[in-house]
Amino acid sequence: MSHLPAVKLSGVSKRYGDVTAVDYLDLEVRRGEVFGLLGPNGSGKTTTLKMILGLVKPDSGSVNVLGINVEDDPVAVKRKIGYVPEAPRIYEFLTALEFLDFTGDVYGMAPEEKKKRIEEFVRALDLEGREGDIISSYSEGMKQKVVIISALMHKPELLLLDEPLSGLDPKSARIVKDLLRELASQGVTTIMSTHILEIAQAMCDRIAIMYGGRLLALGTMEELRRKAKMPESGLEDIFLKLTGTSDVKPIVEALMK
Amino acid sequence: MNWKNVLRLISVDVKASRMVRGVRFRRFRENKIVTYALYMGACVLGLLVGWFVGNFFVGIADLTLKQLVLNGATNLFITLPTIVLLYGLVFTQMSQFQRIGVKVSIEPIYWFPITWQEHTLASIIANMLGAPLIITTFVCSSILVASFFLGLVPLAVFTVFMLLTSLFLASITTEAFKVLQVRISGAVTKVAGRAAVWVRLIGSILFFVIFYIIYFSLYYSVSPLALIESVAGGQRMLWFIPYLWPGMTLSAFATGFWLETALFLSASAVFICLLFLAAVSLNVKFGLYEAPSIKVSHGVYVPRAGLLGRLGFSPPEAAVIRKDLRAFTRRHELMYIFTFPIIFIIIPLLSTMRGGTAIPSTFSSFLFIYLTLLPGTLMAVILGSIIVGSEGESVWFIYSAPISAKSLVKAKYFFIVLFSLLVILVCDFSLFVYCQLFNGAPSIRAVVIGFAEAVFLSFSLAMVSLACGIKGADFRELPPRPRMIRPVWSLINMTACVIAGLAIIAPLVPYGVQRIFQSFFITSFLPDYYPYVALPISVGIAVIITHAASKIALNSAEELLRKAEQ
Numbered sequence: 001m002s003h004l005p006a007v008k009l010s011g012v013s014k015r016y017g018d019v020t021a022v023d024y025l026d027l028e029v030r031r032g033e034v035f036g037l038l039g040p041n042g043s044g045k046t047t048t049l050k051m052i053l054g055l056v057k058p059d060s061g062s063v064n065v066l067g068i069n070v071e072d073d074p075v076a077v078k079r080k081i082g083y084v085p086e087a088p089r090i091y092e093f094l095t096a097l098e099f100l101d102f103t104g105d106v107y108g109m110a111p112e113e114k115k116k117r118i119e120e121f122v123r124a125l126d127l128e129g130r131e132g133d134i135i136s137s138y139s140e141g142m143k144q145k146v147v148i149i150s151a152l153m154h155k156p157e158l159l160l161l162d163e164p165l166s167g168l169d170p171k172s173a174r175i176v177k178d179l180l181r182e183l184a185s186q187g188v189t190t191i192m193s194t195h196i197l198e199i200a201q202a203m204c205d206r207i208a209i210m211y212g213g214r215l216l217a218l219g220t221m222e223e224l225r226r227k228a229k230m231p232e233s234g235l236e237d238i239f240l241k242l243t244g245t246s247d248v249k250p251i252v253e254a255l256m257k
Numbered sequence: 258m259n260w261k262n263v264l265r266l267i268s269v270d271v272k273a274s275r276m277v278r279g280v281r282f283r284r285f286r287e288n289k290i291v292t293y294a295l296y297m298g299a300c301v302l303g304l305l306v307g308w309f310v311g312n313f314f315v316g317i318a319d320l321t322l323k324q325l326v327l328n329g330a331t332n333l334f335i336t337l338p339t340i341v342l343l344y345g346l347v348f349t350q351m352s353q354f355q356r357i358g359v360k361v362s363i364e365p366i367y368w369f370p371i372t373w374q375e376h377t378l379a380s381i382i383a384n385m386l387g388a389p390l391i392i393t394t395f396v397c398s399s400i401l402v403a404s405f406f407l408g409l410v411p412l413a414v415f416t417v418f419m420l421l422t423s424l425f426l427a428s429i430t431t432e433a434f435k436v437l438q439v440r441i442s443g444a445v446t447k448v449a450g451r452a453a454v455w456v457r458l459i460g461s462i463l464f465f466v467i468f469y470i471i472y473f474s475l476y477y478s479v480s481p482l483a484l485i486e487s488v489a490g491g492q493r494m495l496w497f498i499p500y501l502w503p504g505m506t507l508s509a510f511a512t513g514f515w516l517e518t519a520l521f522l523s524a525s526a527v528f529i530c531l532l533f534l535a536a537v538s539l540n541v542k543f544g545l546y547e548a549p550s551i552k553v554s555h556g557v558y559v560p561r562a563g564l565l566g567r568l569g570f571s572p573p574e575a576a577v578i579r580k581d582l583r584a585f586t587r588r589h590e591l592m593y594i595f596t597f598p599i600i601f602i603i604i605p606l607l608s609t610m611r612g613g614t615a616i617p618s619t620f621s622s623f624l625f626i627y628l629t630l631l632p633g634t635l636m637a638v639i640l641g642s643i644i645v646g647s648e649g650e651s652v653w654f655i656y657s658a659p660i661s662a663k664s665l666v667k668a669k670y671f672f673i674v675l676f677s678l679l680v681i682l683v684c685d686f687s688l689f690v691y692c693q694l695f696n697g698a699p700s701i702r703a704v705v706i707g708f709a710e711a712v713f714l715s716f717s718l719a720m721v722s723l724a725c726g727i728k729g730a731d732f733r734e735l736p737p738r739p740r741m742i743r744p745v746w747s748l749i750n751m752t753a754c755v756i757a758g759l760a761i762i763a764p765l766v767p768y769g770v771q772r773i774f775q776s777f778f779i780t781s782f783l784p785d786y787y788p789y790v791a792l793p794i795s796v797g798i799a800v801i802i803t804h805a806a807s808k809i810a811l812n813s814a815e816e817l818l819r820k821a822e823q
Contacts (some may be wrong), residue, residue, distance in 0.1 A: 075659045075661050079659035083657045105576035106576050212532060
């Protein structure tokens, strides 16, 4: 089974009225890799992640996750996935402990394992002392930490992270990054959508750049450099060139008038 | 004070209140005619009423009666400011209840160059708009027109001025109270510590119950004339209370005591200014106040095996039930659910106990059926319709978690049935105590039939409303509170539940009619065994309805999870 891709999207399209969010997308994500999904706002990254999870049903094409067709057995697929949505809303009337306990039960974790994992994560992400407080009193960063813990605590085989590091303090961001690397070495696949290109460049084995719902480029940093014909450049320059948004000078000048 | 800022803030506040009432709009500019239609309608209606009253007065031939009407009108004018103050307080407070959590709409003042004076004044004026000002417009236009016929024009003009003053006074009070309320609840949370959740729940329930009891008591027992008489008497006796000074000003004006008029008028103005300054300083001090967080536990995490697991629920189902239980005891907008059954028990009991006269047996039988069947059933209907929508925008977790449609329906249904059964038990117990104390116990057979019917109704209607609640779930959390169910589905739910409920109780209706009106019949028109035949038929209908509704609920839940965020 391990030779099979972790995620395979075949000819997947999704339209919202007149807007094509994802346009005939073919994509394979290998097992155990950290895969970056980049693109400007509205390029279809979040819709792609949601289709992988089964939250959005594609108009055409098929989505296969860890050997299971998402449409055939969505619950089995969800059990294997840890998901961090963009700007998540969580049950604010619960405490962090109650929410994580709820998550553990929903994912069928054994009580002892649940307790161990919650305690470890709460300590690691500096939530100690506040874990018994109602979540509504948390800062956005603290809420993000709770969501990240809930995505990681049940040891998923696939992680879908939509802007996972937004709002995190530097120490917690570092812990999450190191954790994702460690998980990748253990065979956990991560698909991460982010606008922070430095993070994508530093963490991802392969990067896909989406634009207007289409896959513009896919590969390692070296492959992307070759494709953009920018051998010495960083991801930001490559991204701006490939998406045709590199010339921002006139816009800045107009704004300064 | 920048008046342009005040006007802009008022228009933002008005929009916010319209959103609170669920009015949707797409453009910032709205049709002015539609916006002011209610005020214009109230004004026209007032003019007509005033004209009618004036003509009635002109038509009176008897001079004594004419003088009597004139005196009555003068008294009415004098009491109006206090009456306007009273209903102004009620309406502005109610509008504040509606807006609990609408903090979002005033957040920009934290960083915009707006002073607290401007914000406070705008909030006070915006609070006056809507029902309080519509009623005042009606009253003002009618007394102005009537005064032409009565020859009381100066008094009427002065009354109009004092009515607006009273309304303003009510609104300032509400503004100051609103800020204090936040501060006090924050202090209570801090002091209560871990018990804060329960203090808040019980406090909120008590507050609503007391509010409704006062409201219903006034509604059922006070006639408008009695209210005017008591206000007029009370006003003269309690003249030293500043809130009554606008009324005292009018009273002095009507009797021609000019010095007294000037004194009370000045005192009213000073009081309003002081109260406004107090509201501003409260806003300055506590306007940015963030209530302390509620600490439920101190970090010692102990996973519990739980009773629900032993009852046959899977861990995800038990987790959803526990989460819902916490939601309904901790979320302000869901706590009010618990007040309904309490009010349904208290109000009829209060009305029967009033006056100490014997209760007719017809009413007592009706009360028995009402209290046995209605509160529990209503709980099932309300809970069922909102329990899925109450997930709000956090529903993404349910979508992304490995929870099957069957588990979701099972967990939600259990929660609804559990609470409905609790309400039925509480109601039946209250009824039992009431009957023992005041009215002689009903027969065991009637109690058992009533209880069984209530249980089957609840089981059945819980599933019907859950099916509607899933189908019509609205997860938007627009300020100030989650929508939970789309209005059209709320209507469908009510209709479906009424039809299903009537179908279930239909076989037992003749038995109920006989019990209620037993004093009118010389002999029983139903055979003794009738309930034993009717009850199984009723149960059969309930089972069929529940089964059909469960299929719909399951299909709807599958569709909900499949389509998720479409």
